[in-house]
Every structure is written in C-alpha cells, then in structure tokens.
Amino acid sequence: MFALDHSDLTLRxxxxxxxxxxxxxxxLLSGILLLRFIRLAKERRRRKVTEIWRPLLxxxxxxxxxxLPELKPRDHLVxxxxxxxxxxxxxxxARAQLNELARRTKSDQFAKQLxxxxxxxxxxxxxxxxxxxxxxxxxxxLVALLENDNSFLSLVAAKALLNIDAAAxxxxxxxxxxxxxxxxxxxxxxxxxxxxxxxxxxxxAKAACQAAPEIGSRLIRHLAATQSQQGLPPLRALLxxxxxxxxxxxxxxxxxxxxxxxxxxxxxxxxxSHPTWYVRLQxxxxxxKMGIEEDEPLLIKLLDDEHWWVRYRAAEALSNLPxxxxxxxxxxxxxxxxxxSQEHMLPFLAQSNVRQSGLMTVALPxxxxxxxxxxxxxxxxxxx
Amino acid sequence: xxxTTHRKLTVLMVEDEEDTAxxxxxxxxxxxxxxxxxxxxxxxxxxxxxxxxxxxxxxxVMLPFLSGLQVLAYIRGNAAWEKVPIVMLTADGSExxxxxxxxxxxxxYMLKPFNPRELTSRLKRFLAxxx
Numbered sequence: 001m002f003a004l005d006h007s008d009l010t011l012r013x014x015x016x017x018x019x020x021x022x023x024x025x026x027x028l029l030s031g032i033l034l035l036r037f038i039r040l041a042k043e044r045r046r047r048k049v050t051e052i053w054r055p056l057l058x059x060x061x062x063x064x065x066x067x068l069p070e071l072k073p074r075d076h077l078v079x080x081x082x083x084x085x086x087x088x089x090x091x092x093x094a095r096a097q098l099n100e101l102a103r104r105t106k107s108d109q110f111a112k113q114l115x116x117x118x119x120x121x122x123x124x125x126x127x128x129x130x131x132x133x134x135x136x137x138x139x140x141x142l143v144a145l146l147e148n149d150n151s152f153l154s155l156v157a158a159k160a161l162l163n164i165d166a167a168a169x170x171x172x173x174x175x176x177x178x179x180x181x182x183x184x185x186x187x188x189x190x191x192x193x194x195x196x197x198x199x200x201x202x203x204x205a206k207a208a209c210q211a212a213p214e215i216g217s218r219l220i221r222h223l224a225a226t227q228s229q230q231g232l233p234p235l236r237a238l239l240x241x242x243x244x245x246x247x248x249x250x251x252x253x254x255x256x257x258x259x260x261x262x263x264x265x266x267x268x269x270x271x272x273s274h275p276t277w278y279v280r281l282q283x284x285x286x287x288x289k290m291g292i293e294e295d296e297p298l299l300i301k302l303l304d305d306e307h308w309w310v311r312y313r314a315a316e317a318l319s320n321l322p323x324x325x326x327x328x329x330x331x332x333x334x335x336x337x338x339x340x341s342q343e344h345m346l347p348f349l350a351q352s353n354v355r356q357s358g359l360m361t362v363a364l365p366x367x368x369x370x371x372x373x374x375x376x377x378x379x380x381x382x383x384x
Numbered sequence: 385x386x387x388t389t390h391r392k393l394t395v396l397m398v399e400d401e402e403d404t405a406x407x408x409x410x411x412x413x414x415x416x417x418x419x420x421x422x423x424x425x426x427x428x429x430x431x432x433x434x435x436x437x438x439x440x441x442x443x444x445v446m447l448p449f450l451s452g453l454q455v456l457a458y459i460r461g462n463a464a465w466e467k468v469p470i471v472m473l474t475a476d477g478s479e480x481x482x483x484x485x486x487x488x489x490x491x492x493y494m495l496k497p498f499n500p501r502e503l504t505s506r507l508k509r510f511l512a513x514x515x
Contacts, residue, residue, distance in 0.1 A: 054403060058410035061500055085403045092499035 049078040057086040060101045061094045068104060076110045080125055083107065087132050099133055108133050115141065124156050131160025139164065143172060151182040159191045166195045170203050177204065177219070178211035185222035197228035205231030209238050213245040220251035224258040232259060239267060246276040253279065257286030265290055272298050277307040284310060288317025296321065300332070303341035311344050319348035326352040392418040393511050396438040398428040398455060399473065400447050404496075408442065408503075415504045425450025429458055432465065439511050441470040443490075445481050453484055460489040469510040473498070 052069055059065060071079055087098050102108060107129065114126035115138065127145070130138050142164075145157035158176070161169035177188055185204075192200030201223055208219040223231045235252050238244055244252075253271060256264040268290065271283040284302050287295050299321075302314035318324060318332070329352055333345045395417045399405040405421060412419050420435060422428035426449040441459065445452035452472060459465045472485040472493040482493050492506060 054406050055410065057403075058407045061407060061411070062414065082403065086407060089404050089407060089497050090500060091497045092501065094500050 045075065046078050049075045050082060053079055053082050057082055057098070057101070060097050061086070061090055062097070064097055064100050064104065068101075071105050073110070076105075076107065077114075077122070077125070079105065080107060080111065080114075080129055084125070084128055084132065095132075102129070102133055108135060111135075112138065120150065120153065124152065127153070127156045127160050131156075131163040134164045136164060146172070146176050151180070154180070155183060155187055155191065162191065162195050166199065170199065174203060174207045175210065177207035178215060181212075181215050185218050186225060188219070189222060189225045192226075197226045198230040201226040201228035201231035202234070205234040208248075208251075209234050213247045217247040217251035220248065220255055223255050229259050229261060231255070232261060232264070236264070236267070246274075246279050249274070250276075250279045250282045253282035253286050257282070257289045260290040262290065265292070265295075269295065269298065272302065277305075277310050280305065280307070281310045281313045284314040284317045288313075288320040291317075291321065293323065300336075303336065303344060304338060311341065315341075315344040315348055318345070319352060324352075326356045392416065393440070394418045394420060394436075394438040395507070396420045396422065396428075396431060396435070396441045398422045398425070398442065398447065398452070399444045400424050401444075404444075411500050411503060412442075412507075415507075417507075424448040425452070425455045428455045432459055432462060437464060437468060439468070440507060441468055442507075443470055443472050445472055445474040445485065453481070453488060456485060456488050456490055471506060471510075 056065070056068070083098065083102060087095060090098075111126040111129040111133070112135075114122045115130070117123055117126070127142065131142075139161070142157045142161050146154050146161075148154045148157070154176075158169070158173055161172065177183065188204060189200055192203065204219050204223055204226065208216040208223075210216075211219060220231075220235065232255070235255065239249065239252055249271065253268055256268055265287075268283050268286045271279050272287065274280050274283065280302065284299060287299060291299070296318070299314045299318050303311055303318075305311050305314065319329060326349065329345065329349045333342050333349055336342045336345065393416075395412050397405065397408055397412065397419055399408060399421070400423055405423070409419050409421060417439075420431060420438060422431050425447040428443075428447070429450065432455075443452050443455060447455065450458075452474075456470060456472070459468070459470065469491040470489065472482070472490045473496055474481045474485070474493055475496050485493055491510065494503060494506060
C-alpha cells in the first residue's frame with residue numbers, strides 16, 4: 001500500500017516537472033517569435049521611412065518642397081540618421097536647405113530631447129545633429145560633456161562645439177586635448193576637418209605644449225597628419241625657451257623631419273649628439289630628410305653609436321640623402337672604419353643597387369614616415 | 385523635314401552607398417542626364433562589357449569586390465572606352481588616391497563631401513548639356 005502511494009507521488013512530481021519544462025520551452029519559443037516579429041516590424045518601418053525620405057532629402061539639397069509628409073515621433077530617429085548622412089555627404093550652400101528641412105520637421109527639438117536619452121547611440125545622434133544645426137542653446141551642455149568619461153561622447157561633443165563656433169571652441173579644447181589620453185590623435189586631427197588644417201595644427205601644437213610628456217609627444221607626432229606647418233612655431237618656441245622632456249624633443253624632431261623646413265635644420269643638428277638615444281635617432285632620421293651635404297659626416301659619425309637603432313637609422317638616413325647614389329654609398333662603405341658600421345650600410349646599399357638597376361619599381365615602405373608607427377622602445381628606455 | 389531628336393547624355397555612376405547614390409542620381413537626372421548605376425566594382429565591370437558607351441563615368445574609389453582604381457584600370461584597358469571621361473569620387477584628404485587615379489587615367493576627381501553645384505559644373509567641362 002505504502003509502495004503504491006510512493007510511486008503515485010513520484011508520478012505526480014514527474015508530470016508536474018514535465019509540464020513545467022514544456023511550458024518553459026513554449027514560453028521561450030513565444031518570446032523568440034515575439035522578438036522576431038518586433039524586429040521585422042521595426043525593419044519594415046525603417047524601410048518605409050527610408051523610401052519616403054531618401055528621395056525627399058535628395059530633393060531638399062536643391063530646394064525644400066512646400067509641403068512635407070508627416071513625420072511620426074517613432075520614425076524620427078530613422079529620419080535623423082538619413083538626414084545626418086545626407087548632410088555629411090554634401091557641402092556648401094546645400095547644407096542650408098537641409099537645415100531648413102530639419103527645422104520644419106522639428107528635428108532640432110527632437111534632437112534636444114534625445115540629448116537626455118539613456119542610450120549612448122541616441123545621445124551621440126542628438127549631439128551630431130545639433131552640431132550640424134549649429135544650435136547654440138546647447139553650448140553649455142556640450143562644454144560639460146567634454147569632461148565626460150566616455151571618450152566617444154566627449155569627442156563628438158568637441159566636434160559639435162567646433163561646428164557651432166570654432167573660434168570660441170578652440171580655447172576650450174586646448175586644455176582638454178592636453179589632458180585626455182583617451183582621445184586618439186588621429187581622431188583629434190579629423191575633428192578639425194571642417195575648421196581647416198592650419199587651425200587644427202596650431203591648436204594641437206598648443207595643446208601639446210601644455211600636456212604631460214606622454215600625451216604631448218603623441219600629439220606632436222601626429223601633427224604631420226594635419227599637413228599644415230602652422231603647428232611648428234609653438235614647438236620651436238618650446239624647444240628654444242624651455243627644457244622639455246626627451247619624449248617631447250624626440251617627437252618635435254620627428255615632426256621637423258616630416259615637414260622639412262630648412263629653418264629647423266640647425267635645431268636638428270644640435271640634437272645629433274644628445275645623451276638620450278631616441279633623441280639622437282630622431283635627429284638622424286630628420287637629417288636624412290632635410291640635411292645638406294655638410295651633414296653627411298654627422299650621420300657617418302652616428303654609424304658608430306652605442307645604440308643599435310641609432311646606427312640603423314643613421315645608415316637609413318644616409319641612404320635617403322638625395323645625392324647618395326649606389327656608387328657613392330659603396331665608396332662610403334669601403335671607407336668606414338668598423339665592420340659593424342659597414343654591416344649597417346650593406347642592406348641599404350643592396351636596395352640602392354636594385355633600385356638603380358630598375359628591378360625594384362615599387363617604393364619600399366618607410367616606417368619612419370608614418371606618424372602612427374612609433375619607434376620601438378626597448379624595455380630599459382626611460383620614459384619621461 | 386525630319387524632327388531633330390536630342391539624345392540624353394548618359395552617366396555611368398559607380399557608387400556603393402545607397403544614400404549617396406540616391407543623391408547623385410537625383411542631381412544628375414535633374415541636370416537631364418540619364419544615369420546607369422552600378423553598386424559595386426564587379427557590377428561596374430559587367431556593365432563595361434555590356435552597355436553602350438556612356439558619355440562620362442562617375443566612379444567612387446572605395447567599392448566592394450573591386451576598388452575604384454581597379455575598375456578604372458579595367459575601363460582604360462578596354463580600347464572602346466579609351467576616350468570616355470572618368471571623374472573619380474574620393475574621400476577628402478586622400479591625396480594618395482587622387483595621385484594614383486590621375487596617373488592611372490582618370491580625367492578629374494571630386495572630393496567627398498561634394499558640393500552639388502560643383503558636381504554638375506565639373507561634368508559640364510567634359511560634356512555638353514543635354515537639350
């Protein structure tokens with residue numbers, strides 16, 4: 001009897017467990033189907049909004065039509081994405097037409113509401129939109145966002161400030177650029193895209209002069225990406241009047257080499273015997289790009305430097321001198337006093353021979369000419 | 385007297401981004417050009433082999449499957465297309481791309497983001513406007 005009751009209980013428990021599992025699976029499946037349905041409905045709506053507004057946006061580049069279709073609040077996000085994409089595809093007077101469209105569809109007000117959204121993507125969209133619309137009313141909000149922990153948010157806020165009023169934004173940005181080590185230098189250069197290369201170079205150089213050495217040296221190395229020499233005067237003043245850390249000096253020498261302004265040659269020469277090896281290295285590389293014949297002995301002397309990388313870059317610099325033919329390099333090799341220095345020159349002599357014979361038609365990559373590729377630092381190199 | 389028929393000038397536009405393509409198509413059609421659109425490098429190649437000669441090619445540099453420079457080389461390798469003017473569309477600041485494009489046979493280039501008025505002016509340099 002007791003055995004029968006016990007098995008009856010077990011059966012009941014088993015049935016309940018099976019029912020629970022089935023219910024859970026059905027619930028899960030329903031949830032998946034519901035999510036899929038919602039996603040497909042969103043996709044359909046996005047396509048419908050795009051079909052309506054994409055040709056209209058193209059038309060608005062020329063002239064905003066008198067009547068516009070209704071824009072529901074739930075479609076406004078998609079519209080903003082399309083609007084921003086169109087805005088960034090064009091330049092000139094046509095942007096004014098798009099701004100008019102934005103105000104007529106009350107997108108400025110919608111974007112101001114989005115500024116306080118919880119989702120980062122929506123906040124970013126709002127900032128970008130209001131920056132394009134040059135909406136001054138959010139200036140203080142953007143300034144506060146410059147100090148936000150999120151680097152995306154702060155960078156986008158900085159770009160929006162520049163779009164609204166570049167002259168007022170630059171003095172605010174200089175100290176921020178000098179402080180934020182999470183801002184990529186190339187993104188900083190890109191941020192100034194609408195403002196102009198000269199302003200970009202000047203601002204970044206001033207920020208670098210104020211920054212800690214690890215940030216400043218990074219900023220200076222990437223100044224070459226602005227393709228403007230406007231950043232050179234603040235750096236020349238820094239080297240002349242102060243005693244900046246070695247990292248900054250090395251970065252400045254790198255930049256001088258990239259810009260190859262003859263006025264900087266004496267400065268480069270002055271650092272060829274610097275006590276720190278990576279400063280000598282950058283001086284050698286720079287002299288290879290901007291030096292004259294009288295600088296050849298300075299580079300030859302560096303072939304006997306105590307540091308391998310300095311010897312290597314000196315050899316490379318010698319091979320890059322405009323008047324350095326294969327024959328001249330060969331004579332130079334023969335005249336060198338140590339086997340080590342000859343060994344450093346040999347690969348470059350081989351390359352020169354191949355180039356001269358016409359076998360090599362593709363220019364070899366020059367690592368030192370890319371601002372984003374720093375020199376390798378051995379573990380024992382002292383960082384400022 | 386036979387009525388005169390004015391042929392619409394044709395532009396082969398190679399652009400992968402839908403929004404940009406839509407905008408370019410609108411501007412070109414508004415300027416009375418007939419537009420043939422290729423969405424990627426491969427489609428552009430197929431069109432070069434099949435369609436009648438267009439009056440001008442508007443070619444983006446960054447394309448899927450084949451780059452704009454590869455498509456440019458393909459077009460210039462086709463003797464029939466030797467004299468068709470090609471205008472490259474390239475992102476702002478890509479001097480390297482511009483140099484390579486001009487050396488490879490492109491006639492002109494336009495930077496993105498582009499000025500809509502400048503686009504039609506540049507095309508007019510190579511084409512007479514359609515009647």
